[in-house]
Structures are given as structure tokens and as C-alpha cells.
Amino acid sequence: MPGNRHLVAGLLLLSLGHMVLAAGSSEDASLSGKEDTHGIPARQLGVDAVVFVIQSQSNSFHAGQAEKLRDDLLRQVQATSQKPPVVLLLHTLSDNEGDWSILPLLPYLSISFGKNSSWMVFLEEETHVEVTRLVGALANFDEEKEWFLGKPLHDDESTIIHHYAFAENPSVFKYPDFSAGWALSIPLLVRLADKVRQQPPKSDFTIDLKHEVALYIWDKGKGPRLTAVPQLCTEPEGSPRARTCATALRRRPLPCGEPVKKEDVFVAVKTCKKFHHERVPVIKKTWEGDAAYVEYYSDYADASVPTVDLGVPNTERGHCGKTFAILQRFLSGDVPDTQWLLIVDDDTLISLPRLRRLLSCYSAGEAVYLGERYGYGLSQGGYSYITGGGGMVFSREAVARLLRSGCKCYSDDAPDDMVLGMCLNALDIPATHSPLFHQARPEDYAAELLAHQVPISFHKHWNVDPVAVFHKWLREDERKRSSGDKTEL
Template identity: 65%
Template sequence: MFWSLVPFIAANEDVKEGVSKVQEADKLPHESQLRLREVVFVIQSQRNSFHVQQAERLRADLLLQTEELQESPPPILLLHTLSDSEGDWSILPSLPYFSSHFGKNSSWIMFLEEETNVKLEKLLTVLKKFVRRKEWFLGKPLHDDESTIIHHYAFAENPSSFKYPDFSAGWALSIPLINRSDLSTPPCKPAPHRSFFSFVFWAFGTVVIGFTCSVRTMSSFSRQGEPVTREDIFVAVKTCKKFHLERVPVVKKTWEKQASRLEYYSDHADPSIPTINLGVPNTDRGHCGKTFAILSRYVSSSVPKTDWLLIVDDDTLISLPRLQALLSCYDPREPVCLGERYGYGLGQGGYSYITGGGGMVFSREAVLRLLASGCKCYSNDAPDDMVVGMCLNAVQIPVTHSPLFHQARPEDYARDFLAHQIPISFHKHWNIDPVAVFSKWLNDSDSSAERLSTRLKEEL
């Protein structure tokens, strides 16, 4: 691995000292002649129409700032338009493109999320402090307080030494780093903040002004209209007999009352809950057979017709009012598959999928197209979320990522990553009090979300 070759800047207060030492050692002139046209901006856009609009808005803002600075326009790319490769969102597969197209005449590749707020004048001020012929990776560092499955227990003995960038704050690679010939393909299962950053870099995070999509998405709900109604979402909870007394009561104590149309699906019909037996035996892993039975039931006359289907596990904690607000951004007439996106084999023609534990959201149109394709489980215990991802890839329905959904528990994520989020879901009851977690992170009956939103508006 080559991460140790990249210059290290330990913390914000060390930036000026670190940069001056590097420049003195190289005996190079100051980088004050860096022009905006030497910075290639890559907006990490998505194919869904709402996200395309958000990306175009950011591009227009960057061009307006460029004009105000009386600079020549820089290249501004929308990531989803660079190729038909589903794996481009994981960054590594697209690096050869950046090297071949911009490796000679540019100095930096700057990555932005669709709603990252950037002050170009301040960005240039900071980039000028770095010697361009060196290998640099700049971003706002996040780190885990404990070793966690989210990052595959990387640096388990000292998890705080494993630093990775907060995408929402923007991050930059110098062209010499982009041009390296030893950048390998992504891991088999890249996850947010993981796919590219299994190669560990460190830097700083004070100039690009950004907040995670959660807050920005929440702030954009009012621009998209009213939240969808409770009656527009059909909720399917996957459970099994052995968890009827352990997990189902947690759902009932927390978020079940937020749903208007909800059914529990199990391997055993229990009228006290009630649960519905779909005729699919329980399996120790996978649950593909059960999920596809739910998809078929959703479009049948057995359940009320709704625009949206939410499939969750019985140990998923979720805020349905926040989901209602999020869905106001999306058109149910489009094939939408929404949640926390992972990927499998993206560097070798693989596919993306929505992790099931955080919740999988489908528009009715997506379910109809999926079932019409004839795609099926190869076994009842196949991983349902991955099989659905393969099927969506086959019918060219894009997977849409939202960082509001979480495959793991709150403590499995960096504190700074969650600090400016208003999350929609978490997953797993392991070593936690799930009712307390729901109350702290997802229950809007208290004022925590309102206080957080107010603070962030003040900072903006």
C-alpha cells in the first residue's frame, strides 16, 4: 500500500508549519500562481433526476463564483456522466479517466458532493500553500473511536489512526497522486467512506465549507413540497418466530405507530402481533426468498396500493416522518431504489446495492420493472439486498444513495460524521438499548433535531 508515501499533516494547527517545511525542503517558489482553471471539479452526482438538478445547481454556483473572481472557468464534471460504469461512484475506477484527460494541464482534482458549499476564493488560498508536484490528499478527517465493522476493523489496535475524509466537506487529490500507476481496484464490497479510502491518507479540513447530505437534504425538503403522506408508504417488516418476543416489541415501542400501512412477515403466523406467513421458510442468512415474496405481494391486490414500499429488518430503527420528508424530493413515477449504497466488484463490472439493514425504499415503478424482468433468487437464503442489486443492474435501474440510512449502530460511525446529520435509520440491537437509541437519534418528539437544524443554519 502506498499511503505512507503521501505527506502527512496531522491537524489544523499544523497546516501552516507543515506546508512551510515542505516548501523550504523542496526549495520551490511559492505556488501563488495557481489559477482556478488548473483545478478540476468533480461533482459526485447521481443519475436520479432530483440529484441531477442538485448537481447542476452546484455547477451554476461554481461558475458564478468564477465569474466574480474574474477567472477562466475550470472544468466542472458531473461524475455520473463520465461513463456508463456503475462503479464510478466508488472513485477508483474513474481515476484513469482523470489522469488521461487532466494529468498534464491540471494541478488538482477537487471532489464535491451535490450540496457541498464551496468558497472558491478561500479554496484557492489554501491550495496555493501546497507544492503541486508533490502527492497530496486534502480533506476533513474522520476517524472511528472504536474498531468497527463499518471499516472492517481497520487499525483495530488504534482506530483513531485510521483517518478518512468526510465526503460532504469536499476533498482534493493532487495530479501527481492521480497519475500514480499503482492505484488498484476497489475492495469487493466498497461502502461509503471505504472504497477509495482503504488507502489511508491524512490532511486538514478548514476551508471547504460543507455539511453532510443529511442536513442539506433536510434543509432542501421545503423546496420540494410537502412530505409524502403516511398512507403513501407501505412498510414491510421482515421477522421470524424466534424474534417475535425479542425484536418485534421494540418496533412496537418505537416507530410502528408512525406507520399507517404496515405488515410483519414471518415464517410463523402469529395473530397477536399479527404476522403473515408468506410460505417461505426462515433461513439463518440471506432472506432473498422472503424479500421477493414481499415484492410480489406489494403489487398484488392483497395490500393497499401505495407509491412507495419500505422493507426493513425487525432490528431496524427508523424515523418514518423523516422518510416522508426525504421522499418529497423524489418522483414515484420514476424507478427509484433508495437507501445506503454499497457495491460489489465495481472495478470488475460489478453492481451497486442498497444495504437491507438500513432500509430499502422502492417506488412502485421500480418494483414493477424489477418483477417484470423475471429476475429471481437463486436460493431462499441468498443475500436479498445483493440479489436485488444484481437485478436492478440488469434492468438499468440506478441505485440512489442517501447517507441518512445506516446499516449499523450510531457508535459504529465517526462522531463528526453523525454530528451534522439528521439520520433516518440505524440497524442492529447488539450491545445497545434500542429504545434509548431511537429516543436519542430518531424520535422527533423531543427538540434535538430542531436544535441541531437551528445550529447548522446559524453556522451557514
Template identity: 65%
Template sequence: MAERYCQNSLWIFFLEEETVVNLRRLLQVLSRFNPWREWFLGRALYDASATIIHHYAFSEELTAFSYPDFAAGWALSCSVVKRLADYMKHEPPKSDFTIDLKHEIALYIWEDGRGPALTTVHEFCSELHGSPNTEHCATTVSFYLPSCGTLVKREDLFVAVKTCQKFHQDRVPVVKETWAKDAALLEFYSDIADSTIPTIDLGVPNTESGHCAKTFAILRRFLSGEVTQTPWLLLVDDDTLISLPRLRRHLRCYDPNEAVIIGERYGYTLTKRGYSYITGGGGTVFSRVAVLKILSSSCSCYSEDAPDDMVLGRCLNTLGLPVTHSPQFHQARPDDYPKELLLRQSPISFHKHWNINPVAVYQQWLMDSEDLLQQNFSRENREEL
């Protein structure tokens, strides 16, 4: 498709919904570059440390490779686009998984040094639109979080935490010490019933990898009405860190009477007509309607230890139900993402306790008081008036 646009154009400029463009300055910037050469232009991001979401690429020299900040916008000369279009016919992306598109696109364009590396353009800015010292910018970023209406009540969100006996003593206390206090309705699901937590044994044995059987058992319990009639379900792991106040703020932009599934979206074999799925570690939000559609279908686990998030993704693709991506959900730790991205995202979740102090991470990145949430909501309503 991009190649088609190049029939009458010299450049293709890509942007996000929050990107604000000064078209005159953008054209001035592009005029500095010879469009007949191969150019890949953008605001450069670098990994601060080797990260699993980039498969630990360039771990020996992290600054050797940069990738674009999508919100600041990025551009390709049509010389690159035409070559890539032909290249894709013979060499599709090697990985079946789409995890961080901006990094994977940069790698594909670079083509092990045969293609252009990202050229930094300082006029492509990620500062907030209207901020001081942005007069030179061709692009800036608008305030990301929309204001959509009524704040979701604590009692309208049911939280299901997946755990197992071997993590009762280390992970579960972290949940209780950090974000669980903001939940009106929460249950821990384990492979044994432990009254001291308490946990609920769903009759599903623990597995070392995927947890498909446990997840479907939780969905059935939620839909049965045995514990709740809430419109929203949040499904998380016991090593997920999450801000429930921010999540409730986010959910007011969605209608629980529709089939809604929200989280961090990954992709599987997308170039071969694969499917998108919500990666489970960052948390997955379901509307009750979505759960009903899933359980009313023929969707099922092909094994107890099948990857639950991917099974659900394939199921939703078959049903024609979309999964909604939010960059505020994170499958990995804060250290695995560029700090400048996190600072403007108001993160909702992170995942994994590996090599971090999870309580400190929660306090630094996710802790929002209920009072602060109400103050922000009142301020936004006043601004709208």
C-alpha cells in the same frame, strides 16, 4: 478519467452536492502546498470505535488512520493521481465490496504506508454555511435536506417488516415500542402465523443468511393489491430502527410514478463492471412502479437463502434501473459512524441491536413527533413564500 484532467492541472478537488466553495480561499489554501509532491488533503474523520463497516481496521489504534469528510471537500495533487492511475492497472482495490467509499479511498491512497496519509486542512470545514466563526473556511456545508413539495401522507407508505419466530419476543416488541406507532399500514412477515403480534406466514421457511424468497414473496403481496394500493413500500428487518416521519419528508422529493428505489447504496465489484445495490438492513424504499418492473422481469432468486439485497441490485442493474443513495439510511449502529456526520444528517435509519439499547438509540437519534414534522413543513413553506 481523473488522470486526464491532470494533463492541464495541478490539483483535483472533489466535493459533494452540499459543499459550498469559496474559490478564492480554496486557491489560497492549495498554494501553500507544493503541487509536485504527493498530497492528499481534507478534513479528517476518525473512528471512535472499531466498526464493522470498516472491517474493524486499525482497531488497536483508531487514531492512527484518518479519512476525509467528503462534504467538506478533499483534494489530490496530480502527482498522486498519476501514480494511482498506474497503480490501479496492476493493483485494483482488494475488496469486492464498496461500503464506505471515503474510508476505502483513503486506504487505497495510503497504500499500506507507501502513499500519502490524509493531511488535515482546517480551512476545509463541515460547519453549516453562514455559521459563526467560519470566516476562515474555504468550504462549508449547505443545509442538506431539500424542500420539494407536498408531504407524503402516512397512508401512502406501506411498511413490511421481515421477522421470524425466534425474534418475536425480543425484536418485535422494540419495533412496537419505538417507530411502529408512526405507521398507518404495517405488517410483520414471519415463518409462522402468530396472532398475538400479529404476523403473516408467507409459506417461506426461515433461513439463517439471505432472505431472497421471503423478500420476493413480500413484493408479490404488495403488488397484488391484497393489502394496499399505496404508492410506496418500505421493506425493513425486525432490528431496523427508523424514523417514518423523516422518511415521509424525504420521499416528497421523489415521484412515485417513476421506478424509484432508495436506501444506503453499497457496491459489488464496481471496478469490474459490477453493480450497486441497496443494503437491506438500513431499509429499502420502493415505488409501486419499481416493484412492478422487478416482478414483470425474469429476475428471481437463485436460492431461497440468496442475499435479497444483492439479488435485487443485480436485477435492477440488468433492467437499467438506478438505485438512489441517501446518506440518511444506515446499515449499522450510530456508534459505527463519526458523530459529527450524524449530527448534520438528520438520520432516517439505523440497523442492529447488538451491544446497544435500541429504544435509547431510537429516542436519541430518530424520534420525531408528527406535530414537529408538520411544524417544520409549515415553516419551510413560509420560508419559500
């Protein structure tokens, strides 16, 4: 299974920083030269000394969201008569598909902006920014020193997605919640860029970028740890709790329209004989009832499920042969003609109503390849892929282009999600990332991260009651559903 492969790869492969000045320090004092609450003169910092990098994606929906954020930042600055900052859309900076992993991009950022800027601030498309407050928060730090700033997350227990790092006490290591924004001072950026040139990241897999970036910066204690900035928040934009925040979460535009219809999504479940009576019943107790069309694909035709035998022998890992047979069946006319295909494992838990709301933001006429994005060899010109356990979503156009290309498995037990990533990358069909899909269990993610998500999927039944997990994290409120309330994602 993909999780085991990542575990093997991971296994192979606090001087605390100066504490942020108190959240109560006023932004006015920071910008006017008055002393802050520590009696230190606040530095003057112009917004033009800040470079904003929006961690954008090339899919038309996500590119549009990033452009709206850029326009909002520039509009705010225009109203203050200050010089405008540089605002970059990450997906437009080069042809390197792996730029989303940030580290390969640092040399370019250092060369382009290292001499005339003080801060590099990274934002996700959902990050709302109050520019004046953010500049005030940054002004509390000496930009001539190395700073790594953000809203800290930590693991309560060691987890596979972080390669079981800090197993004895995982909570000691802090990493940034990208949704709140995070920042590097230019001296740190320049040094990291030199390090990337001389010592590229060694890990083959990019699994949880925010944790891996923090590890690279920390450098086994030779670099700075993350410093918490209370003004970097994940409260909802406009809420009372966000009144003192420099960043908050933009009110999501979801649904972008009416949720796609049940009949527009075909669900393919990968299973095998030994799990027909262990895992399949969980699906039937939880999310199967929300599917208009679902088929279970196995190595054995079992009328009690029922399952479809695709004629591909079961393999202990990889399942590439089975997945490509599913793709061919999707276009064959033997199943309903739908706009979207969802492929899941038999131990994937998913909310189909939430997925259908999310899909309202995408055009089925585009080649869409959607889920939780991982990377392989991104520092060496590798590729991105959607990890299978959290669910892989394809538009019909993406499947058609893939199969027309002739790209195929090199063996039945090749890793299906990685082979798909290679094939689609070669076709310039990007892996579109949504943080709402999860390759692992809820326990494997920081509680504060999940607190501001409405998740779509989780994966694995290991050491959990999967039915209880579904009802806690993924079950829709029946009253809202019956009343037509469109819960925000």
C-alpha cells in the same frame, strides 16, 4: 444477515503528511504572492488549474442538485474574470455504473486532465464552495508533490463497516468527510491511476467509500496519509462559523414539498418466529405508531403480533425468497395501494416522518430504488445495491418493472439485497444513495459525521439499548411536529 456476510468478506479480504498551514493564513495572501504565516511565499494558483468532480447521481433529483452546484461554481468564477475551471458531473462521465466508487475513474481523470491541471477536487452535491477561499487554501501546498487533503474523520472504536481495521487503535487512521470536499494533487492522481491499472482494488465489497479510498491511497504506509485542511468544513452555509471556510454544507432544499402522506408508504418488516417477542416489541415501542400501513412477515402466523406467513421457510441468512414474496404481495391487491414500499429488518430502527420528508424530493412515477448504497465487484464490472439493514425503499414503478422482468432468487437463502441489486442494475434502475440510512449502529460511525446528519435509520440491537438509540437519534421533537415545523434533513 447482511452484516455477517460483510464481516466475513471484510475479514478475508502515521508518517503524517505535511501539516496544513494555519487556518489563519489569509486567502488574499495566498493569491497575491505575499508570504504566509510560515514565511513561505504563497504560490500563484489559478482556478482553471483545478478540476472539480461533483459526486453526482443519475436520479433526476440528485442530478438537478449537482447541476445547481456546477452552475454556482461557474457563476462565482465568471464574476472574477478568471478562466473557468472544468466541472464534471460524475454520473455523466461513462457508462460504468461503478464510477461512484472513484477508484475505477482515476485512469480516465489522469489521461484527460493530468497534464494541464494541478488539483482534482471532489465535491458532494451538498457541498457549498467559496471558490476564491478554496483556491487560496490549495495554493498553500506544493502542487508538484503528492497531497491527499480533506477534513479528517476517525473511528473511536473498530467497526464492522471498516472491516475492523486498525483494531488496536482505530483513531490513528484518518479518512475524509466527503461532505466537506476532498482533493488530490495531480502527481498523486497520476500515480494512483497507474496503480489502479496495474493493481486494481482487491476488496469485493465497497461499503464505506471514504474509508476505503483513504486506505487505498495510504497503501500500508507507502502512500500519503490524509492531511487536514481547516478551511474544508461541514458548518452550515451562511452560519457565523462558516465565515472562514472554503467549503460548508449547503442548506438542504428539504423538504422539497409537502412530506408524502403516511398513507402513501407501505412498510414491510421481515421477521421470524424466534424474534416475535424479542425484536418486534422494540418496533412497537418506537416507530410503528408513525406507520399508516405496516405488516410483519414471518415463517409463522402469530395473531399476537400479528404476522403474515408468506409460505416461505425461514432461512438463517439471505432471506431472498421472503423478500420477493413481499414484493409480489405489494402489487397483489392484498395490501393498500401505496406509492412507496419500505422493507426493513426486525432490528431496523427508522424515523418514518424523516423518510416521508425525504421522499418528497423523489417522483413516485420514476423507478426509484433508495437507501444506503453498497457495491460488489465494482472494479470488475460488478453492481451496486441498497443494503437491507438500513431499509430499502422502492417506488411502485420500480417494483412493477422488477417483477415484470422475471428476475428472481436463485435460492430462498440468497442475499436479498444483493440479488435485488443485480436485477435492478440489469434493468438500468440505479441504486440511489442517501447517507441518512445506516446499515450499522450509531457507534459504528464517526461522531463528527453524525454531528451534521439528521439520520433516518440505524440497524442492529447488538450491545445497545435499541429503544434508547431510537429516542436519542431518531425520535422527532413532538413540539416541532405538532406545530408543523419541517425539520431539515
